[in-house]
Amino acid sequence: MNPLLLLLLIPLLTVIGIALAKGTKQVRLVSAIGMSAQLLFAFVLLFLFYKERNTGNTEDMLFVSSTMWYESFNIQLKFGVDGISVSMILLTAIVTFAGIFASWQVESLSKEFFISLIILATGVFGFFISLDLFTMFLFYEMAVIPMYLLIGIWGSGPKEYSAMKLTLMLMGGSALLLVGLLGIYFNSAPDGGRLTFDLTEIAKVHIPLAAQLFFFPFTFIGFGILGALFPFHTWSPDGHASAPTAVSMLHAGVLMKLGGYGCFRVAMYLLPEAAHELAWIFIILTSISVVYGAFGAIWQKDLKYINAYSSVSHCGLVLFALLMMNETATTGAILQMISHGLMTALFFALIGMIYGRTHTRMINEMGGLMKVIPFLSVVYVIAGLASLGLPGLSGFVAEMTIFVGSFQHTDTFHRVATIVACSSIVITAVYILRVVGILLLGPITNNHYLELKDAQWFEKLSTVTLVSAIAIIGLTPFWLSDLIREPLAHMIQNLTNL
Amino acid sequence: MDYSYTLLILLLPFLLFLFIGLIGNKMKPQLSGVLGTTGLLVITVLSYFTAFNYFTNKTGEAFKAIEAFQFLWLQFTDKLIIHLGILLDPLSVMMLVVITTVSLMVHIYSMGYMKGEVGFARSYSFLSLFTCSRLGLVLATNIFQMYIFWELVGVSSYLLIGFYYERPSAVAAAKKAFIVTRFADLGFLIGILILSFYTNTFDFNLLTSDDGPAIAQPATAVFMGLSVTTWAMLLIFMGGAGKSAMFPLHIWLPDAMEGPTPVSALIHAATMVVAGVYLVARLFPIYHFTSPDSLNVIMYVGSFTSLFAAIIACTQLDIKRVLAFSTLSQIGYMMVALGVSGYGSEGLGYMASLFHLFTHAFFKALLFLGAGSVIHAVHSNLMTEMGGLKKYMPITHITFLIACLTIAGIPPLSGFFSKDEILVAAFEHNKMVFAVQWLVAGLTAFYMFRLYFNIFWSSNREYHHTPHESPASMTIPLILLAVASIFSGFVPFHDLVTTDGLPLQTEFHAMIAVPSVAIAVVGIIFSAMLYFRKNPKPESIATSLSGIYTFVYHKFYIDEVYLFITHNIIFQFISRPVAWFDRHIVDGTMNLIGNTTVFFSGAIKRMQSGHVQWYIWYFTSGALLLVLLILYLN
């Protein structure tokens, strides 16, 4: 049996287990076990992947298995992974694992909470392993829809509004996406032959330019909305602000990556010429959103808003790098996805924990937390440093790769865009240090913060997992970037030799 | 011979950092202090050993650069690869010695100075991190590794300056330091991008070798009138200027005094601020061969900064600030020296600059630590609250005096030799700059002795609790450093550290040396007249040219300008509008779409009027219209 199916099976069993479990304790236990198993298996998968490669299997996709599902539409259940998907799966597994522990204290309707959380994760896993546009789309929507309940029920603030807005905008995105996918499908056999949803097959054929130009925007924006592309990002601040901790973690940490991944895997990889034709528009948009998000973050007062805007900036960087369409930049983009996923998840986890103690997210209402909750504060500082690109943490690796990569373009337009994007590292430093300065350092403003408790074991577990992941990538990036570069090498070459 | 053990020099402090950082607060504070210090002692020994080995057995007549080891860290393209490694050449080895020495002193000193502080362990972990990143910076084999540790230096300085994190001023200062240097680093980064793109390598050896891609075939591309190489080098220098607090990026340095004094010593004397000098020196061949213009820029910036800082230093009252500005002006010296230097046999300036870096490290560290011990005794930074301390703390007094004499350039103390070389080089290259530097020499002597007299002589005021000499852990480093600053001048530097590794012929220029000493003496006398005894003259002078005085006292109001730019321009006029725009325009559009839909649904609700006749009417007329439509479309 295809090992990848375990990625779907384990969560499924977990869901069933949770459904059968009695009482919050059991529910927690089951989900923790399940997701730990998932994490473990993700590493096993990585190992298997290397093993397969070392045996000299040079296929683009490994562990490929395909069974015909809808004969007439040529829809298959086709799964397979390459280095990118594997790293993405790792990311997802880690973040989910951390998320489970970060939401350890969910009491109300805990069963439903964990079930929807894990369904979300399942959708993400499925998305990353599927090689068939139809199943991809299926998992995509499956991952998006639980957000509504998760935010709506367990959220805070104007949760109904935010949940509805988020869901509708993302679904609007998938509406565009659907059109794009159908367009690709019906052009997948320009010279006769059988239409197909199969990614790898479509990549081989040459879709007529007119069709590409028409459908590229649908597909790219469709995914881009989830990747917080500039004018379509407004679901993100509200959504994150209202979402419960683990949901923000998963959503910003993993779900938003579906956007970038799809933009590359589907939009650009399948419609290369259009990508080249239209890249400039989106380069402008993304380089705007890089700076725009950062500047937006400077002014915010609410921790989650700050982080949401910084996510806009960072994810903008991801799309930006993808659009540079060379090996280095794209590697950087994937690295940035992973690193952003980890650190933004960490941020949201910490924010949740701080909020759980101080019951406010307004930075100007807090101060001097370093004194009372040193552990969380130190971790927060580490996360901050990671996000402003401190060497030795993941952010630096990703950003540098992106900058070096995007600088390989010699024309002024790309150069200027690159330098604009680079300038974000300063602005990022500004808002990160601002928050750290106001929130953690300085004198304690509020006296009954003095008896706040520091992190409990599950909080420590959750945060340390993420921190160590960040540090490992930051200190020894080579294996990861190698893992990612290896499939890219030929994808990019497919993208560039037209 | 095999230098791979040098890996320890990098590894040890990092491990110390992790160890003390993670479990430091669990164990007894003293223990962590001892741990850190011994660790650093080991490193120091190792680096001395290395230096000895390196300088004694040189193959051929020139010193060769040795890559002790390196491993692949990250690969960008098949050409652009980041290695982490250790590069040993005269420059780095010299820096190794300097850094370890000063750091060791500071470590020992801190044991006494920081005694009983809350974050004792924390300070040692940070110090270790700082040392580690600093060493990594100087030992870097390629420019990108340098950038990595460059950033680490920035962060660790952030941590150290913000050591007293409950003090808002400290937090602000740390933030300022980091952001300003970060801004400079942006330039550095872009510079690296440009340089690496056109040379296709990060490696120093390739970059600086005469037949390397940078020098042999420099990029011909031109952007806005300047060759891209010049752009690159200027941007890289911007990075250096940021770290070395050259004008106009100097504003963070004085505030950095918020950190504990030993830290200030570390940052200013040996390590952080001279990084810029080191950077330029490291890339000197490229500067010299491909873009002399940027060398000129460096020269002018350096000379201006030195003058500017010296003038400000004359007015400051906070002793640490005085020292800070003196550092600025000394680094200005070094920059000037690099700017005026030639290559090979003309490489006097280069040599001199690094020589000054070498000597300056010791006496500036000495000055800071001395100041620290004074502050420790008086619990104040302001010289107005001091005076007549010589009888309370003799050791500090003597060592401080030595330091002042050294920096003033009084022979035969080390400062004289290095500064003299610089002046010679300047004289040969550019008379005007020489004049400025000569003047600055006098100013230096003046403000240093202003400081000295104010602290140790002046009025014998009485203190509510009598100050006393600092403990041995603080005085011993003082003494050692004093010795170093006396004798370090006699190191045969021109044989060791030169542009091309070949020994350099230098001769003594009386007609330069004499005037420089003279003006120094004049400065000393002048300040003695003003400050030796408590008298109203200084105030009278200050008041007589009050306008200028306050202007200078407020450091030419440059901080205010920056503050205005950051807070009013960036915060108010960019980020606030952006936030507003996002909430109201972008988000508003999204909501508008929703509201429009709802509006329409309200607008057409009359259709469902509840009157069946209208339903029938809609039905039939709808059918008829459909018929018309289809017939029309056919």
Next chain:
Amino acid sequence: MTGPKIIFFILAASIVTFSILSVTSRRILRAAIFLLFVLVAMAGLYYMMNFQFLAAVQLILYAGGIVVLIIFSILLTSQINSKLDRPKMSHLIAGIVTAVGGIVLAAITILQYTFHPTTESPIGTDMRTIGIQLLDTQITGYALPFEVISILLLAALVGSIFIARKHNT
């Protein structure tokens, strides 16, 4: 002007006028009577076209059945001598526009079309053929509709009784 023409025109004229009257008259009972006239005239029309049986059914079913039913219901639901209120202007305009538009559209499209009559020989319309066809199951046989109608009528019967019956609560 032959006889049939005259008769046709009389019938047609009466149909049109009476139908218009029956939808415009404000005394509902009169409207019903006008409707009756229309139906009778139509029966005449059928008769002219040799569909005697149909004409008979028309007379019996409509004149005898439906109109009576309608009149009953009128008597049940409203006072005879009370006038109906004028149609609303909006209804009037809308209705007339639609009606005229419909007439024009339909008439034009139909009149510009040339129908293709069959070439086969006509079949008699005497009671016998009708009766046979009505109960025939071959092609041109109408046994099945005949059956289905019965079910429809049954359902209608039951339903109407159910609804019209005063409900006992």
Next chain:
Amino acid sequence: MNLQAEIPLDYMIVLSTIVFFVGLLGVIIRRNLISMLMGVELMLNAVNINFVAFNHYLFPHRLEGHFFALIVMAIAAAEAAIAIALIINIYRQFATVNVDDVDELKY
């Protein structure tokens, strides 16, 4: 007797069309349910004219139109019966047969 010679088919069609839409007019403008019903009856009859006429003029070889008209009549009868029942039901509930007053369900 045979009409083809005397009266063209178009007359019949025009007649039926007019009656049909007059009936529609009645349905739309008359607010009394019963008069609406009458309008409907008119429409059905108009259609019947069509069927019969087509049958007689064009396709006399079969009796499709004729039988269709027959069925339509039957259905019209059933419809009328049900309509009356419902009208009476309405009259019980609303004490009126004016359709404008029967508009509780709207929007």
Next chain:
Amino acid sequence: MNWSVISSMRLEVLLTIMVLYQLIADLSEKENKRSVINFTIFFFSVITIIGWLPSANANLFGSMYIQDELRILLKNILNISTLIILLQSTGWLSKSENQSKTGAFYLLIFSTLMGMYFMISAGDFLMLYLGLELATLPLTILAAFDKGIRRSAEAGIKLLMSSAVSSAVLLFGLSLMYGVYGTLHFSEMALLTDASTVSIVALIFFIAGLGFKLSLVPFHLWTADVYEGSPLPITSYFSVVSKGAALFTLMLVLYRIFGHQSKEWTLTAYFLAISSMVVGNLFALRQKNLKRFMAFSSITQAGFMMLGFVNSDTLGMTTVIYFMLIYSFSNLAVFGVLSIVTNATGKESMDDFNGFYATNPRLSLVLLLALFSLAGIPPVAGFFGKFFLFTAAASKGMFVLVFIAVINATVSLYYYLLVVKAMFINVNDKPIPCLSTSWYEKAAFSICFSGIMMIGFISAIYNYVMKVVG
């Protein structure tokens, strides 16, 4: 009248027996109708099963009655829906005030169902029209079935009046067809071709007549009022069975007879699709009463069905049938929950469902899945139905239409989520109490639930439909 005739008309025959049984059973003046209900349901489920037995294609009564595999399938789909409705209606029927209605209720339901059978397997327009009327007229009575309730009576009269006009219009169209083609037998018409304006007019009048039952905009206005006024079982009958019959009939006629005019009717379908989706959505946005809400949602869904008609190949037919199948299960699940709630509490407003999940987790879960299926959210079946419909439309290159459709799907998601929000998110100080479901209702739910969950994943079902369509 030999055996094969009976076997191929078995459904109609059995149903006739049902009707007669109801007539007799109604005459007996027993107060408690429990036994009648049980027997009816048993008997009808037998009919449903028998429907699946294989049968020979037949062409009876001078090709007035056609029976083939496709028509059998369509009838079976209607049977299943009707069975579910019968199961769900038990709760309503067993209420004291409805006891006396049982007989008439079943009689009318079955006669309408028979009418739909005849619509589907009609061999000429006479039978089609007859079936249509048989399927409509008793429904008007059923709409007015809540005697003594004004709204119900109003629903009845509104339906009757508008349906009478619509059938008149349809008849007018038929008469023109008769004039043009000289016959109304499908078998003969299928051979003829005609592109004259008259035939177009006739065609569109015909589409209008069926579009009325299918409640396509602008022929839809009766829908909301009637749905709201009628008793709930009838509403669900309207929204699924009667709609389905109309859809199937329209489909058979257009694809099988008017293939030569596919250009015209695909164009018509194009406009009807857009208007129905948009108008249905815009109205549904603002509904609070759930029956009315479902009315507009069903209008929107009808619009989606029209997407399939844009494609005049078998692909279009297949996807339409497939979608209708899924739609019936989803819609009936929703109505099942509604009927339980309304029978117990008489509440049918959205706000009454606030906090529904707290008290009735199972029901609200079913409702959630059903609504997701209607909105087309994976992994439930609705997603597949919609996706394939879109594919059918897109395969003709009508991407603009598909785009409009998906945007509308998103809008529809909004109001479906409103219900979800009410159930799961909103709090309510006095929510609907925990309701018990009878075995019949449980059975109905399990059918719907398995349908919603399974159909999408079992591609065999789709393939079967495709094979049958041929």
